[in-house]
Amino acid sequence: MDSLPPMMTGTTTSPATKATAMPFLSSSSFSLRASKSSNLWLTRRQPVNVRCVSSSPAAAYTTKVSRNANIAKLQAGYLFPEVARRRAAHLLKYPDAKIISLGVGDTSEPIPEVITNAMAERAHALSTVDGYSGYGAEQGEKKLRTAIAATYYPDLGIEETDIFVSDGAKCDISRLQLLFGSNVKIAVQDPSYPVYVDSSVIMGQTDLYQQDVQKYGNIEYMRCSPENGFFPDLSSVPRTDIIFFCSPSNPTGTAASRDQLTQLVKFAKDNGSIIFYDCAYAMYISDDSPKSIFEIPGAKEVAMETASFSKYAGFTGVRLGWTVVPKELLFSDGHSVAKDFNRIVCTSFNGASTISQAGGLGCLSPEGLEAMQDIVGFYKENTKIIVDTFTSLGFNVYGATNAPYVWVHFPGRNSWDVFAEILEKAHVVTTPGIGFGPNGEGFVRVSAFGHRENIIEAARRLKQLYK
Amino acid sequence: MDSLPPMMTGTTTSPATKATAMPFLSSSSFSLRASKSSNLWLTRRQPVNVRCVSSSPAAAYTTKVSRNANIAKLQAGYLFPEVARRRAAHLLKYPDAKIISLGVGDTSEPIPEVITNAMAERAHALSTVDGYSGYGAEQGEKKLRTAIAATYYPDLGIEETDIFVSDGAKCDISRLQLLFGSNVKIAVQDPSYPVYVDSSVIMGQTDLYQQDVQKYGNIEYMRCSPENGFFPDLSSVPRTDIIFFCSPSNPTGTAASRDQLTQLVKFAKDNGSIIFYDCAYAMYISDDSPKSIFEIPGAKEVAMETASFSKYAGFTGVRLGWTVVPKELLFSDGHSVAKDFNRIVCTSFNGASTISQAGGLGCLSPEGLEAMQDIVGFYKENTKIIVDTFTSLGFNVYGATNAPYVWVHFPGRNSWDVFAEILEKAHVVTTPGIGFGPNGEGFVRVSAFGHRENIIEAARRLKQLYK
Missing domain, CATH: 3.90.1150.10 (Aspartate Aminotransferase, domain 1)
Structure with missing residues (x-):
């Protein structure tokens, strides 16, 4: 199966079935290649220039690389x-x-003009010698990180250096999974934003999908329903390494109260778990529910938090968000989670678009x-x-x-x-x-x-x- | 180590060391939390309100989550x-x-004005009812994918649907590693762009770093030096699942010739390997070296390719690139690589910024x-x-x-x-x-x-x- 000749694949650029305009075909390298691979061709090929006409799928060349089982x-x-x-x-x-x-x-x-003007201005500046900038910091522009800290975390002890600007929560969730690797177990609210579960499956943290219960093995699904006010009964939830928690919740639209989040932080602390808190809808909160997990004392030792401009400024296409990883959050060996997250961000990301970041600064201006x-x-x-x-x-x-x-x-x-x-x-x-x-x-x-x-x-x- | 009380951490927001203005402190939930966790406090605490003054690091609270060994x-x-x-x-x-x-x-x-104008125009349009757009396709705008196919792959049989627009090559390399998972082995040119190796380590594909040879275990380092014209001696390279290959090479600045790339494609085909071809510098090629791996017949069955606007249009901060995954590229079980990559892209990415994509269209205009x-x-x-x-x-x-x-x-x-x-x-x-x-x-x-x-x-x- 692994070395059928190209004319078996049904592709139109295979040398034996279609002449192309490429100089390659007349070069000596082609004959070299053809003769060197002749052994394979002799053992399994069908007659040259006769296309496969069977109605069954053509026997295409396959690599020997196994599909990722996850x-x-x-x-x-x-x-x-x-x-x-x-x-x-x-x-x-x-x-x-x-x-x-x-x-x-x-x-x-539409995005408010004060914000699009900031982005257009930055775009124009990029065509000037003085206004041009290339690579930015992977963690985001200092000015934006500072503005996020000052706007959303005043008096909460979250500093500019705790903030990683991203191209959105979905992308940061994948980077988070790279951070934790395949040997952790997660818990999710049930129901919850599907990316938590799917990214966990992709990372190899789960077992197979169990058709009968419609759950993946090795994930804790924390039941959220009208009966429990959409907040899980933590006394029945086993310990996991990571707890994904979204408030206001997507999809149920419910925000956890201060009391409930205090329970959650205590639960995490008792278990030594890390909460990944998704507050992408925090600005929609009208009552006194916390807008950030860091409003709960002690949360900095057990939680990180992701947020986004998408649903406030219409940035779903512009792509800009942030993740807070407090320096107080430590792995079991005392190593800083933020330090490892920084390494992931530096290796697998090159910063959000500088134009989007200018938009972020526009968002955080008074207007x-x-x-x-x-x-x-x-x-x-x-x-x-x-x-x-x-x-x-x-x-x-x-x-x-x-x-x-x-x-x-x-x-x-x-x-x-x-x-x-x-x-x-x-x-x-x-x-x-x-x-x-x-x-x-x-x-x-x-x-x-x-x-x-x-x-x-x-x-x-x-x-x-x-x- | 895992449950020391908050006042041991040296953070300034711990309730016992600093009163904050937060309503939480006067609520009943605090007493609840304090009493419930009293067991832990009694066993390991130091006297309350006495800060740790030892010159050794403060015994901070640590979670029970293990650091990712990779x-x-x-x-x-x-x-x-x-x-x-x-x-x-x-x-x-x-x-x-x-x-x-x-x-x-x-x-x-500076970025040419024809390109920044396109971005500024898109930014302004986003503040109008007619010009606003939210989430785009994760794979990128059809118009841009079509323009990339037409500009860079004419007559090569690469179609719009084979192209995934990205926020840059570095980011796509991480998504690629998620695609392949931890059970593959990679080969890299030595020397090469460090992200190939680092992302492989993070994904758990490698063994420990071997200080004596300055290499990670379970990666093939393909020697590229003046002696071999910076093209590896493939006859001495063992099979790996994935071959990262960059041409023109970062850092050596050398481009592989058509003959050499033909050898590489044959090598991959003989071994059933997948080439991840990085051609981020292709437009710098002045001689007749191929600008795309897909100029080599048969490459579509063994290669994917990543490219970027960064070094052509000064987009290092704007963030825009693309990866080509031909539909002919198949895993050993016949499953389409592109189909799985699409799933990764949809789950861990939300598309490049629409403003950057407008810039990409500007790049591909005649001017x-x-x-x-x-x-x-x-x-x-x-x-x-x-x-x-x-x-x-x-x-x-x-x-x-x-x-x-x-x-x-x-x-x-x-x-x-x-x-x-x-x-x-x-x-x-x-x-x-x-x-x-x-x-x-x-x-x-x-x-x-x-x-x-x-x-x-x-x-x-x-x-x-x-x-």
């Missing part, structure tokens, strides 16, 4: 591309449908902060429309108060079926709860990102569908 | 931060020194291509000045013809010593050859990136030093 464990596609695929299929079926997407948590409102608050406020009004819609139809909805997500309960139903029903009959894309974990079954996540007229129209169609 | 294998810092550290130390010693950096391969010339050629031409003139300088001083220099790097031979000398000598006496930063692998000993890499007046001044100082 990737083979992954189930189907990553959730959101799968949602996108189904949306595309729907559009093929109904080419005239005006689809409204309340699925992927993708921002819809930028105000503009971001306006954006967050706008999406929260959307949230209210969605909540009112489902509530008026008799559904139980959760989250929404402190997040741009509404977690709608369809008791006893398969969430992909609900997803399909809403897409088919209302041309509205949602996200099936099961995509976030087995305990998401029976729910769909409805995102509040979208133009107001689309939210209103989606509400109208949903009322039509479920009246 | 990261512990890494030697010292990543090369370029180490060079930067020594440069900073030099500046402390000579605050008035006008240091010229010919070290890190960092571009110095952009011309402007990039001008930049490449400018740096190549720098290269000639550096080559002439060292040659006139009687040194043997290599590379340079097809690359922005000059590989200067200091036979019998320690390359960190040479680095230090040039820094100390000429205030010029270079890169010690040993940083690229044991076979780089006795060389320094001199980068041709820099303003013309700095190159001329560096040449003057070097002539002074080595006359």
Whole structure:
């Protein structure tokens, strides 16, 4: 299987099946190669210039490199591309449908000018001798790191040097997995953002997927449901090395209270675990729930935290976030976690785009902060429309108060079926709860990102569908 | 060691040592936490409110998470931060020194306006309802992928769908390592770009560092030296799963010929290996050396290729590159490598910044291509000045013809010593050859990136030093 001649592959550039314009073909090196490899050709080849016409797949050349067994464990596609695929299929079926997407948590409102001006200005500066800059620090520009520390962590003892600017939380989660390696065990909220679990599988931290329970082996799924107020019963959770915890939670839209996070920090400390705290939606918090895990005393010794400009400034395409790794966070041998994370960042990343970083500075200017608050406020009004819609139809909805997500309960139903029903009959894309974990079954996540007229129209169609 | 009380850590936010303004301290949850953890406190604590004054390190709280043994294998810092550290130390010693950096391969010339205008325009568009876009495809914008295929791979059978737009080669190398996992063995040119080796160590593909030979166990170091024209003697190289190959080579500046790359592809095919071909400097090729591995027939079945706008358009800070994974490249079980790479990209990356991608489209416009050629031409003139300088001083220099790097031979000398000598006496930063692998000993890499007046001044100082 490993050394079939090129004409067996069905590719159109194989020398035996298609002449190309490349100088190579007339050079002496080709004959050299052909003669040197003739042994292989003689043993397994079919007649030269006769293409394989069997209807079975052509016997293509395969390398001898084994597929990574961890990737083979992954189930189907990553959730959101799968949602996108189904949306595309729907559009093929109904080419005239005006689809409204309340699925992927993708921002819809323009980025405030104070921020885009900062980015355009930096872009223009890059074409001047004085304004040009090449490689930046892998950890991000000092000015931005300082501004992040001052804006989001005043009085919390988080310094500029604890902050690693990134191209977004998803990317930092992968770097985090490289940091911890394959010998750790993780816990996740169930349901949770699928990247925690998928990146753990890819890193080789898990066992096979167990079809019956819809879980991977060697991951702790911490049940979050209406019954426990979407905060896990920690007394029943075994110790793991890493605890991924997202608040306000994607997908349930619920924020953990100060009391709950204090329990979580204590739980981590008692177990010697490290919390990876994802607060990408912190600015959506309206009540007094903590916006950062570092508001909880002692958290610096057990937690790191990732955050992002994506959902505040519409930076989903611009790509900018940060991760805080306090110098107080230590491995069991006393070695600094931040020091190793720094090594990972320096080796596998070259810094966020300097233009995006200029945008980040724009975000943190007084006008930028105000503009971001306006954006967050706008999406929260959307949230209210969605909540009112489902509530008026008799559904139980959760989250929404402190997040741009509404977690709608369809008791006893398969969430992909609900997803399909809403897409088919209302041309509205949602996200099936099961995509976030087995305990998401029976729910769909409805995102509040979208133009107001689309939210209103989606509400109208949903009322039509479920009246 | 694992549960010492917070006041032992020397951090200023521990509740027992410093009162903070946080509402938490007066809430009932604090007493709850303090009493629940009292067992631990009683067993190992020192008297409360007495700070550790010993000169030995304070006994800080440590988690029970083990440090990743693979990261512990890494030697010292990543090369370029180490060079930067020594440069900073030099500046402390000579605050008035006008240091010229010919070290890190960092571009110095402004980005052509046709390209920055495209980026500024996209940034401004993001503040409009019609021009706003959120998440892009993880693989990059279709228009950009199409333009890359058309510009760099005409007639080579590489299609838009084979191309994954990235935020640069360094980042894609890490994603590549996630793709292959820990059970593969790699080969590298010796010397080579340090990220290949370091990312392999981090991924757990290697054994410990062997101080005596200055190599990691379970990596094949393919000797590249003046004696073999900087192309490895493949007849003496054992099979590995992956072969990292960079041409034009960083650091030696040499480009492999068509004959040599044909040998390499045949070698990979005979062994069932996968070549990871790094052609980040391809536009610097002046002779008829291939600019892409896919110019070699059959390469699509054994190679993937990474490339970057960094060194053509000055995008080192803007971050944009791409990786080609042909659909013909298959694992031993026939599974598509591209399909798994796509899964990695979708799970651990969210696409390059849309503004950078607009810049990429600017690069590939007719004016952009011309402007990039001008930049490449400018740096190549720098290269000639550096080559002439060292040659006139009687040194043997290599590379340079097809690359922005000059590989200067200091036979019998320690390359960190040479680095230090040039820094100390000429205030010029270079890169010690040993940083690229044991076979780089006795060389320094001199980068041709820099303003013309700095190159001329560096040449003057070097002539002074080595006359």
